[in-house]
Amino acid sequence: MRLVSRLAPPAAIATLAATALAITAASASAEINCANANAKASFQKHMNEARFFIGLADTLAFFGQRDLSEAATRDADRAMDAANVDLSAC
Numbered sequence: 001m002r003l004v005s006r007l008a009p010p011a012a013i014a015t016l017a018a019t020a021l022a023i024t025a026a027s028a029s030a031e032i033n034c035a036n037a038n039a040k041a042s043f044q045k046h047m048n049e050a051r052f053f054i055g056l057a058d059t060l061a062f063f064g065q066r067d068l069s070e071a072a073t074r075d076a077d078r079a080m081d082a083a084n085v086d087l088s089a090c
Contacts, residue, residue, distance in 0.1 A: 036090055043086035050079035 053076035060069035 039086050039089035043083050043090070046079045046083035046086060050076045050083060053079060
């Protein structure tokens with residue numbers, strides 16, 4: 001934990017953890033309930049983008065690139081917001 005806290009601020013770690021939980025919960029419920037094929041495809045696309053940016057943010061934080069990590073976290077948040085819009089269309 002000491003290594004992680006030196007490389008990334010605790011708020012960024014908490015944000016990434018919360019986003020990862022939201023991705024897991026949202027994708028599981030959307031797989032079951034979404035009957036609109038276009039909304040489902042768009043939702044899956046945005047979730048894949050969010051997963052990519054979360055992984056990128058983790059990697060950048062590991063290498064001490066705080067500003068870039070925060071930018072990737074913001075991109076993941078935007079992808080999650082777009083996925084939530086798609087989810088509401090289901």
